[in-house]
Amino acid sequence: MKRQDFSMYIRAFFLILLLALPAASQTEQGVEVKDAPRIDSESLSDFVESLEFLSKAGSFSFTAETEYDALQGNGQKIEFGGVHKLTVVRPDKVYSDIEERDGTKKVFVFDGKDIYFSDLERNVYASVPRPGDINQAIDYFTEALQMPLPLGQLISSDTYEWVKKEIYAGGFVEQATINGVLCDHLAFRTENIDLQVWIASEGDPLIMRFVIDYKNSPGEPQFRATLGDWNFKPAVSDSLFVFKPAEKMQKIAFAPVLRTEIKSEEKEGEKK
């Protein structure tokens, strides 16, 4: 190799290094602060504490205003949202009514034995037996039945364990006021999502807002929820969890259950 060539390579190497430096330093911004631990343990503890606080509450109710982005075929993100009112009685009762912005009303009920989900606009409901506690019901509803229940994980009593396992980076951002409540704004990262949470700085560690970024999904859509009306002594009657279909309400199936039934019928048919 000629000396001139070698010198050219050296120059090229330093040029590439120079160009790469700003990109490298960018990864040190945000919650992954340079020369600091990837996880601020105090912030993670605060988040875990807020989830544990909810998991230990015997009964409570709250309201959440939610928003989410839906990516369209043309690449534009469109925002939808609604208001959710939840009442929880541990270990096995949940009532949630959902009013979407377009006026559609839906109700989710879990009474310890069955899950019900109804759509008042379409005048239909579906139910499926699922004896167990709230965690099992929510997991079954969102995973096996593939139904959305945006605040389900918040009321599951084991979410804090998932948080401890999955969060690999994060820390404190600032103190900010949400709906008149001074909060600690925290930001965390997992492999699949980025998460921001606002927790009341004083009194009970109530979650006042959270934002999820689906960073690995096309368009990186967001889910946002602002929470309020927290009540840890709600006047709850047992009748709230007794699902009564409205007049002429039609019972329908959950699609995954229906497809399983179709497959088993086909198998039976083949045997015959």
Place this chain on the structure above:
Amino acid sequence: MRTDKKFMVNLLLFAVMLVFLVGTLETYARGRGSGKGSHRSSNKNISRQGPARTGSMKSSDFNRHSSRSSSRNVQRSSSHTGSQSQRKQKAQDYKAANPDKAKDFQDKRADNAGDLQENRQDWKDTNREDWQDYGNNARNDRQEFYDDNDYNRYDDDWEWGDNVEYPVGAMAAVAVGTAVTYSAFNSQTCNPTTVYANGVAYYQCGSTWYNQAYQQGDVVYVVVDTPPGY
């Protein structure tokens, strides 16, 4: 001759002014008609689906694309209603019976054609395999009886996403287990009849039977086998 030319120029100017005036009045009338307080129905072409709708932190709740693709393949392979040629035949029969509607589809497709290339995303290639067995013609069929259950299917060819409405009557044969959106079902050309078997409502459109079901938070119509006794 000169007078004729002048007359033609004046006529042309008059025509241009008339078109402009009509256009302006139409826009004004449309603006008045859609004022505050008037009810406007939702745009059915806009998708509400996506991972963010779940509001979930667990990837098992929102990363369902791979499992959905495979379930779609299962549905296809278990199709009761047969081959592509049968589907084409059925579509041709429909077009012959409903020339106006068929033309509407063609027009709409033509309008959207310009967007087809633009809207395709690179990652579409990874999903192309799913659709290969259907070929180019089947792509049209797919649009007509598309399955709205896959919220990761951003490779849709249409402007807004996967909620484009086509009458189910235009569909060719549909595999059992396929879901059709509520609005697509209700915009179909046939008048569905409802029968009850074992306490379950069955909706018949042509030779296809449906049950209502919940899919990812929405009410859809799922193609099912013929109910007992029918």
